Amino acid sequence: MLNLGFSLFQVSGLEEAGDAGTETVEVKQNLIDLIVQGGPIGIAIVVILLLLSVAAVYIFVERWLTISNAGKVDDNFINNIRAAVASNNIEGAKGLCRNTDTPVARMVEKGLMRIGKPLKDIDAAVENVGNLEVFKLEKNLSTLASISGAAPMIGFLGTVTGMILAFYKMASEQNVTPDVLAGGIYQALITTAFGLIVGIFAFVGYNLLVAKVEKVVFQMERSTLEFMDLLQEPGN
Numbered sequence: 001m002l003n004l005g006f007s008l009f010q011v012s013g014l015e016e017a018g019d020a021g022t023e024t025v026e027v028k029q030n031l032i033d034l035i036v037q038g039g040p041i042g043i044a045i046v047v048i049l050l051l052l053s054v055a056a057v058y059i060f061v062e063r064w065l066t067i068s069n070a071g072k073v074d075d076n077f078i079n080n081i082r083a084a085v086a087s088n089n090i091e092g093a094k095g096l097c098r099n100t101d102t103p104v105a106r107m108v109e110k111g112l113m114r115i116g117k118p119l120k121d122i123d124a125a126v127e128n129v130g131n132l133e134v135f136k137l138e139k140n141l142s143t144l145a146s147i148s149g150a151a152p153m154i155g156f157l158g159t160v161t162g163m164i165l166a167f168y169k170m171a172s173e174q175n176v177t178p179d180v181l182a183g184g185i186y187q188a189l190i191t192t193a194f195g196l197i198v199g200i201f202a203f204v205g206y207n208l209l210v211a212k213v214e215k216v217v218f219q220m221e222r223s224t225l226e227f228m229d230l231l232q233e234p235g236n
Contacts, residue, residue, distance in 0.1 A: 041165075045158040045191045049151060053198045056147045059140045060205040067137055067209065071216045073104050078226045081108060085230060090115060103133035103216065104223040111227055123228060130220055137213050141206060148202035155195015162188030 077100065084093035090112055097109035110129045114122040166185055 041161045042158055042191060045154060045161075046194060048154055049191070049194045049198050052147050052151050052154075053201070056144060056151075056198060056202040056205065059144045059147075060202075060209065063140060063144075063209050064212070067212045067216060069101075070103050070133075070137060071212070071219060073102055073219055073223065074100070077104070078108075078223060078230070081112075081227070082230050085112075085115075103130070103137070103220055106133060107220060107224060108227050111231070115231070119228065119231060122231065126224055126227070130224065133220065134213070134217055137216060141209055141213075144202050144206045144209070148199050148206055151198035151202060152195045155192045155199070158191025158195070159188040162191065 077096075080096055081093050084090070084096065094109055094112050097105040097112065107126050107129045111122050111126045114125050162185065166188070
């Protein structure tokens with residue numbers, strides 16, 4: 001009896017698993033059908049949103065890696081520069097800056113190139129390089145912000161065109177059935193959902209990158225102050 005009960009349980013479990021598998025396949029097919037049944041406008045809007053999503057992912061990953069590398073500053077960097085300047089080894093300090101691919105190193109190198117001039121001129125030169133470095137770090141962030149705002153609007157455009165299509169069919173068809181209205185409603189729902197997903201991802205990604213840039217800018221400002229204090233130390 002126990003074996004029979006166990007066998008029936010296995011068969012039931014296999015049938016449920018088979019049904020679950022069938023439902024999964026149907027969901028995938030229905031998703032494609034939903035997009036196709038939205039009509040040419042719905043398909044075009046989904047394609048545009050797909051392109052925007054790819055662009056958003058590329059910008060986020062590329063900027064994240066770039067900003068992360070820019071924020072990697074050796075804690076001993078300024079100390080090594082201080083030691084080189086104290087020993088009048090300016091060329092050695094410049095060489096250390098050239099071998100360090102960070103915004104801070106490029107700012108310090110510009111300051112070292114201005115040694116001998118008034119501190120005000122050195123500070124202005126370092127600040128100018130810092131502004132250029134910040135501009136490089138913020139590259140394409142405005143595009144990501146635009147995607148975060150444009151994607152939901154494009155999705156809502158699909159909603160409007162989908163509802164127009166649905167009401168048009170209601171007015172032109174004599175026998176209005178759910179199948180007749182399905183295309184327009186599908187377009188309205190799919191484009192809205194997809195646009196919101198892309199917009200939310202781009203919005204969150206933009207804010208994460210902005211916070212990361214601000215952290216790097218803080219490091220740049222701190223290193224600049226340390227460098228300027230170094231130049232004002234006795235003997236320099």
